[in-house]
Amino acid sequence: MPLRVCATPTNGPAMGSHFIRSxxxxxxxxxxxxxxxxxxxxxxxxxxxxxxxxxxxxxxxxxxxxxxxxxxxxxxxxxxxxxxxxxxxxxxxxxxxxxxxxxxxxxxxxxSGGERRxxxxxxxxxxxxxxxxxxxxxxxxxxxxxxxxxxxxxxxxxxxxxxxxxxxxxxxxxxxxxxxxxxxxxxxxxxxxxxxxxxxxxxxxxxxxxxxxxxxxxxxxxxxxxxxxxxxxxxxxxxxxxxxxxxxxxxxxxxxTESTGVTAEGVRQALYQPATDEKIPLLLGLLGSLKPERSIIFVNTKRAAEKIESYLLGNDIACGTLSGDVRQSKRQKILADFTAGKLPILIATDVAARGLHIDDVSHVFNYDLPQQAEDYVHRIGRTARAGTKGVAVSFACENYSFSLPEIQEYIGQSIPLEMITDELLIKPKPPKRIEHDRVSSGPGGKGGKPSKGGSRDRGRSNSSGGGSRSAAPGSRSRRSNSESTGKPAADSSKPVDQTQSKPAADNAAPAPAPTDGAPAGSKPPRKRRPATKKPAPDAAASPTEGSAVSATGATADPAAKPPRKRRRRRKPAAAGESANATSEGTPNSDKGSTDSTE
Incomplete structure (x- = not known):
C-alpha cells in the first residue's frame, strides 16, 4: 500500500522524530x-x-x-x-x-507564460x-x-x-x-x-x-x-x-515512499572480505564465474579506477572508465558504448553513481566499499531498476571495512557474507600500460608536465666544451650563429691547435679581437667569434684567451679561474679602445675584446 501524505504541520527544521516509516x-x-x-x-x-x-x-x-x-x-x-x-x-x-x-x-x-524575453x-x-x-x-x-x-x-x-x-x-x-x-x-x-x-x-x-x-x-x-x-x-x-x-x-x-532508506527488493547482495592484494584476483574470478552481461565497478579513487582498467585490459576484458580526469567527449563516448552494449564493463567513481539511467545493468561491484551509507544505496541502485533483478557484490578490505556497520544499519539488514575459495582467486596477467588522455591541468602540457623536448640544458650540453652549468647559454649562441651563417661553429675544446695555426707574424704582438668592422678576409676570427662571447668555465676552453697568453708570453696561472673573471664584466668598449688596450698588453685585453664583440 503506497504511503499517503497528510497535512499535519510541524515546527522547524529539526524533524528527525517525525521521519517515521508508517x-x-x-x-x-x-x-x-x-x-x-x-x-x-x-x-x-x-x-x-x-x-x-x-x-x-x-x-x-x-x-x-x-x-x-x-x-x-x-x-x-x-x-x-x-x-x-x-x-x-x-x-x-x-x-x-x-x-x-x-x-x-x-x-x-x-x-502561456505571459510576456517574456x-x-x-x-x-x-x-x-x-x-x-x-x-x-x-x-x-x-x-x-x-x-x-x-x-x-x-x-x-x-x-x-x-x-x-x-x-x-x-x-x-x-x-x-x-x-x-x-x-x-x-x-x-x-x-x-x-x-x-x-x-x-x-x-x-x-x-x-x-x-x-x-x-x-x-x-x-x-x-x-x-x-x-x-x-x-x-x-x-x-x-x-x-x-x-x-x-x-x-x-x-x-x-x-x-515505502522503500525510503533501504535497497531495492530486486537486488541480491553479497559481501566478500579479501585482503588488499586479493581484490584484483577476486574480481577477475567473480567476473569469470558470474559472467555479467553488463556491470559497473565502483571505486573510491581515480587511481583505483586506472589500476582496475589496466588489469582488465591486460586480461583481455573490454572495459571503460569514468572519472574526473577523463575528457568530456571521451566520457560521452564511453557512456554511449556502454549503453549500447559495446562495452560490457564500466569502471566509475561516484561521479557516475547517481542519476545515470542505464537499462539492464545486471551486476554492480563495490571494489571499494563506500565511506557513506547513502552512497552504497545509490551505487547498487544502478541495477534492479524498474522492477528488474540484479546482483550487488561488495569488497570489504582492511582499508574500507570500517564503513560496513554504518551501511548495514542504514539499510536495515546485514549483507550476506560469502566465502573466498581458491577457485575465485585467479592469478592475473600483467596489467596493460595505458596512456590516459587526461584533462590539461597546467600550462606546460597535459597534466601540467613539461612540454615535449625535455630540459634545455640537457638537450644542448653536448655542444659545449666546458661544464654543464654555463654550457647552455654559450652553446645556444654558437648554434644560432652557425644556423645563420650556414657554417659550423668553432670547436672550443681545441684552442691550442687553433692558436698554432696562426701565422708567425700574428704572434709578434697580441691581435685585437675581431669586430663588426673587421676585414672580410679574417675568416678564422669570425669562426671563433661565437665561442668567445661566453667562454666555457674551463680555462682551456677559450681560444681567444689561450692565443692572447701565448702571444704576450705571459705565464698562465694554473690556479686561475676564468669564471671569476667573467663575473667582473665591464661595459662594452669601442673597437678602437679595445685595440689600444690589447696593444698595451694589459691582462684584461682579451676580456675587453670579448665584451666589445657583445
Missing part, C-alpha cells in the same frame, strides 16, 4: 504547531490517464510504454498538478525524473553532475517530443560558445550544473526574473559536492517562493536538505 508521513512546513493550514492533499493515482495530462504528453507516454505510475509518480504528480511545492524522497531508479518532468510540462502547457526561461532544472544533466535532457526530449517546449542543457567540459549561443536563441526549459549556470547567469546570457518552475534533483548530492552556495545564489535571483513552483527530489533527505527547502520553498509537502 502508512503516512508528515508534511514539512515553516509554520508553528498551531497553524490553521489543514489543506488536504490529492489522492495518489495509479495511471497517467487519471491525471488528465495534455494530449502531447499522453502520446509520448504511450510511445515510451508508460501506462502505470510508479509509487513516487503516483504520489507526486497530483501534488504538482495542484500547484503545491514538493520535497520528495524515493529510492533511486523509481522514476523521479519522469515525475517532475511530466508534472512541470503539464503546468507549462496549460499556461528570449533570455528568460520558464523552467530551470539543476543537477549536481554532467551525466545526470545529460540524462534529464534526454528524458525531457522524449517526454516533450510532441510539444513546442524547447529544452537546452549546459555543463562544463564541452564547447562554451556553442552552449552560450543556444541559450541566447531562447529556451523554455533550461537544465544544467550549478557552475556553468552561474557562469552564464553572471554574464547575463539568461535571466531568471520570469521563472515559473525550479527543480533541484539529487539535492543531497549538491551538499556532498559543495554546490550549496551556488544553489542559494541562483534561488535568490528567482521570483519569490510563493510566485513559482518549486520541487526538490532526492534519494535521501537529510535535515540540512530540508532546511534548504524551508528557506527557499513555499510550504513544501514532504513525500516518502
Amino acid at each position: 502508512q503516512r508521513t508528515h508534511r514539512m512546513t515553516k509554520t508553528t504547531p498551531d497553524s490553521s493550514d489543514n489543506t488536504t492533499l490529492p489522492d495518489p493515482i495509479s495511471s497517467f490517464r487519471e491525471l488528465n495530462l495534455p494530449a502531447p504528453l499522453l502520446k509520448a507516454t504511450d510511445e515510451l510504454g508508460f501506462s502505470d505510475c510508479t509509487e513516487i509518480q503516483g504520489l507526486t504528480l497530483p501534488v504538482i498538478s495542484s500547484g503545491k511545492d514538493v520535497a520528495a524522497q524515493a529510492q533511486t531508479g523509481t522514476g523521479k525524473t519522469a515525475a517532475f518532468l511530466l508534472g512541470s510540462f503539464a503546468r507549462l502547457l496549460s499556461n 528570449k533570455d528568460q526561461p520558464r523552467m530551470l532544472v539543476i543537477a549536481p553532475t554532467r551525466e545526470l544533466a545529460m540524462q534529464i535532457k534526454k528524458d525531457a526530449d522524449s517526454l516533450g517530443a510532441y510539444t513546442d517546449l524547447k529544452c537546452s542543457v549546459v555543463y562544463g567540459g564541452i564547447d562554451y560558445d556553442k552552449q552560450r549561443k543556444e541559450l541566447a536563441e531562447g529556451v523554455d526549459v533550461l537544465i544544467g550544473t550549478p557552475g556553468r549556470l552561474i557562469d552564464y547567469f553572471k554574464q547575463k546570457v539568461f535571466d531568471l526574473a520570469k521563472l515559473e518552475i525550479v527543480v533541484l534533483d539529487e539535492a543531497d548530492r549538491m551538499f556532498d559536492l559543495g554546490f550549496i552556495a551556488d544553489i542559494r545564489f541562483l534561488l535568490r535571483r528567482m521570483p519569490a517562493p510563493g510566485e513559482r513552483l518549486s520541487m526538490l527530489f532526492s534519494a535521501t533527505l537529510s535535515h540540512r536538505v530540508m532546511e534548504l527547502a524551508y528557506e527557499h520553498m513555499d510550504n513544501p509537502q514532504e513525500i516518502k
Whole structure:
C-alpha cells in the first residue's frame, strides 16, 4: 500500500522524530504547531490517464510504454498538478525524473507564460553532475517530443560558445550544473526574473559536492517562493536538505515512499572480505564465474579506477572508465558504448553513481566499499531498476571495512557474507600500460608536465666544451650563429691547435679581437667569434684567451679561474679602445675584446 501524505504541520527544521516509516508521513512546513493550514492533499493515482495530462504528453507516454505510475509518480504528480511545492524522497531508479518532468510540462502547457524575453526561461532544472544533466535532457526530449517546449542543457567540459549561443536563441526549459549556470547567469546570457518552475534533483548530492552556495545564489535571483513552483527530489533527505527547502520553498509537502532508506527488493547482495592484494584476483574470478552481461565497478579513487582498467585490459576484458580526469567527449563516448552494449564493463567513481539511467545493468561491484551509507544505496541502485533483478557484490578490505556497520544499519539488514575459495582467486596477467588522455591541468602540457623536448640544458650540453652549468647559454649562441651563417661553429675544446695555426707574424704582438668592422678576409676570427662571447668555465676552453697568453708570453696561472673573471664584466668598449688596450698588453685585453664583440 503506497504511503499517503497528510497535512499535519510541524515546527522547524529539526524533524528527525517525525521521519517515521508508517502508512503516512508528515508534511514539512515553516509554520508553528498551531497553524490553521489543514489543506488536504490529492489522492495518489495509479495511471497517467487519471491525471488528465495534455494530449502531447499522453502520446509520448504511450510511445515510451508508460501506462502505470510508479509509487513516487503516483504520489507526486497530483501534488504538482495542484500547484503545491514538493520535497520528495524515493529510492533511486523509481522514476523521479519522469515525475517532475511530466508534472512541470503539464503546468507549462496549460499556461502561456505571459510576456517574456528570449533570455528568460520558464523552467530551470539543476543537477549536481554532467551525466545526470545529460540524462534529464534526454528524458525531457522524449517526454516533450510532441510539444513546442524547447529544452537546452549546459555543463562544463564541452564547447562554451556553442552552449552560450543556444541559450541566447531562447529556451523554455533550461537544465544544467550549478557552475556553468552561474557562469552564464553572471554574464547575463539568461535571466531568471520570469521563472515559473525550479527543480533541484539529487539535492543531497549538491551538499556532498559543495554546490550549496551556488544553489542559494541562483534561488535568490528567482521570483519569490510563493510566485513559482518549486520541487526538490532526492534519494535521501537529510535535515540540512530540508532546511534548504524551508528557506527557499513555499510550504513544501514532504513525500516518502515505502522503500525510503533501504535497497531495492530486486537486488541480491553479497559481501566478500579479501585482503588488499586479493581484490584484483577476486574480481577477475567473480567476473569469470558470474559472467555479467553488463556491470559497473565502483571505486573510491581515480587511481583505483586506472589500476582496475589496466588489469582488465591486460586480461583481455573490454572495459571503460569514468572519472574526473577523463575528457568530456571521451566520457560521452564511453557512456554511449556502454549503453549500447559495446562495452560490457564500466569502471566509475561516484561521479557516475547517481542519476545515470542505464537499462539492464545486471551486476554492480563495490571494489571499494563506500565511506557513506547513502552512497552504497545509490551505487547498487544502478541495477534492479524498474522492477528488474540484479546482483550487488561488495569488497570489504582492511582499508574500507570500517564503513560496513554504518551501511548495514542504514539499510536495515546485514549483507550476506560469502566465502573466498581458491577457485575465485585467479592469478592475473600483467596489467596493460595505458596512456590516459587526461584533462590539461597546467600550462606546460597535459597534466601540467613539461612540454615535449625535455630540459634545455640537457638537450644542448653536448655542444659545449666546458661544464654543464654555463654550457647552455654559450652553446645556444654558437648554434644560432652557425644556423645563420650556414657554417659550423668553432670547436672550443681545441684552442691550442687553433692558436698554432696562426701565422708567425700574428704572434709578434697580441691581435685585437675581431669586430663588426673587421676585414672580410679574417675568416678564422669570425669562426671563433661565437665561442668567445661566453667562454666555457674551463680555462682551456677559450681560444681567444689561450692565443692572447701565448702571444704576450705571459705565464698562465694554473690556479686561475676564468669564471671569476667573467663575473667582473665591464661595459662594452669601442673597437678602437679595445685595440689600444690589447696593444698595451694589459691582462684584461682579451676580456675587453670579448665584451666589445657583445
